[in-house]
Amino acid sequence: MRVGPVLPVLVVSGLLCLGIANISARATWHAVEDGVLWTTQPEGVVAADVAADTPAAAEGIKRGDLLLAIDDRPVQEMSDVVEMLRAEEAGQTVRYTILRLGTREVVDVRIAPIPSGARALYSCLRPSAFSRCSSAARCGCGVHATLRRCTSSGWPSPSRRLHVLVQRPPRSARLGLLLGRRGLDAPAAAALPAFHARLPRTGAPVDGRFGGPRDRALVYVPAALLGVAHVVAFARSSADAGRFVRVLETLDRLELLYLAGCLIAGLAASPAR
Amino acid sequence: MREVRSITGRRQLRWIAWARRSGGAFALGYALPFALGVDPSLPMQLSAIPLGLIPLAYASAIVAIASWTSR
Numbered sequence A: 001m002r003v004g005p006v007l008p009v010l011v012v013s014g015l016l017c018l019g020i021a022n023i024s025a026r027a028t029w030h031a032v033e034d035g036v037l038w039t040t041q042p043e044g045v046v047a048a049d050v051a052a053d054t055p056a057a058a059e060g061i062k063r064g065d066l067l068l069a070i071d072d073r074p075v076q077e078m079s080d081v082v083e084m085l086r087a088e089e090a091g092q093t094v095r096y097t098i099l100r101l102g103t104r105e106v107v108d109v110r111i112a113p114i115p116s117g118a119r120a121l122y123s124c125l126r127p128s129a130f131s132r133c134s135s136a137a138r139c140g141c142g143v144h145a146t147l148r149r150c151t152s153s154g155w156p157s158p159s160r161r162l163h164v165l166v167q168r169p170p171r172s173a174r175l176g177l178l179l180g181r182r183g184l185d186a187p188a189a190a191a192l193p194a195f196h197a198r199l200p201r202t203g204a205p206v207d208g209r210f211g212g213p214r215d216r217a218l219v220y221v222p223a224a225l226l227g228v229a230h231v232v233a234f235a236r237s238s239a240d241a242g243r244f245v246r247v248l249e250t251l252d253r254l255e256l257l258y259l260a261g262c263l264i265a266g267l268a269a270s271p272a273r
Numbered sequence B: 001m002r003e004v005r006s007i008t009g010r011r012q013l014r015w016i017a018w019a020r021r022s023g024g025a026f027a028l029g030y031a032l033p034f035a036l037g038v039d040p041s042l043p044m045q046l047s048a049i050p051l052g053l054i055p056l057a058y059a060s061a062i063v064a065i066a067s068w069t070s071r
Helices: A006-027 A078-086 A120-125 A129-141 A171-178 A181-201 A213-235 A241-268 B007-035 B042-046 B049-069
Strands: A036-041 A044-050 A066-070 A093-100 A103-110 A146-149 A163-166
Touching (some): A044 A078, A066 A078, A181 A241, A213 A241, A241 B007, B007 B049
Antiparallel strands (some): A036 A044, A044 A066, A066 A093, A093 A103, A146 A163
């Protein structure tokens, strides 16, 4: 079958544009945090966890505090917190009205930019068209469905824990969520290792041949299992925040272990060695 | 590689081979230590940079192969 050069050129151009959009969006991305994992409970918005060395921890906000208002504007859902914080700049001070043990307290919290964590560079350079597309869409819509707050030096050792903030986006940003991590980014991340393992095994990059059924299973089954595990973890994230953090830590390690295995397998199978 | 006689084709596949090698460097220099619990240092993070070349190498090869088949 003859394939004209127009379509591949369009695909390559699209990939380049998405890559530029991703880098640009990340460079100008504005996101701030207070350091609290807020959850919506029947009684209101409650602090489920407070990360150490954050503005909220410095001001004495504790687990179990009920957030009544930010800058005298009432807070009813976690998405209210996200929207109000999004309207602020890093370094600005917001006034939290909280209820602790039946007593109203007013706390001034100087919000800070969200740490990018140790995977920032890898995430930015991840060669995935879907990932780039969804990242650009997510940043463009100002949506962050999932933010991971890492310690400054990277992957947490037992003494440095990963703090995960799960925030629900406002209704106006549902499209961003659809295109975000739980939409295209996660499947793209799951498909990336298979991409690296599969293409090098072919004589030419557009050749569809690839090993036998066992080879395919070795490449695709872990991706499917990791994808399902992520979905299950997010579905149960509200039940136990601490457990959710530990599960995500483990899945992140397994994800990179799987990626490393596929990269090495692709290298070993290189026809151009 | 042995089946490709075109000089251009061989060059493209050589690009892909280098892209794969950079993927191997990332796997050994970042992904495996990270998965085993090592804190990523700056040099480890820099090993991710060549990953950006992988899609470009594949895209370049795809364009070249499409142009071969269209001849």
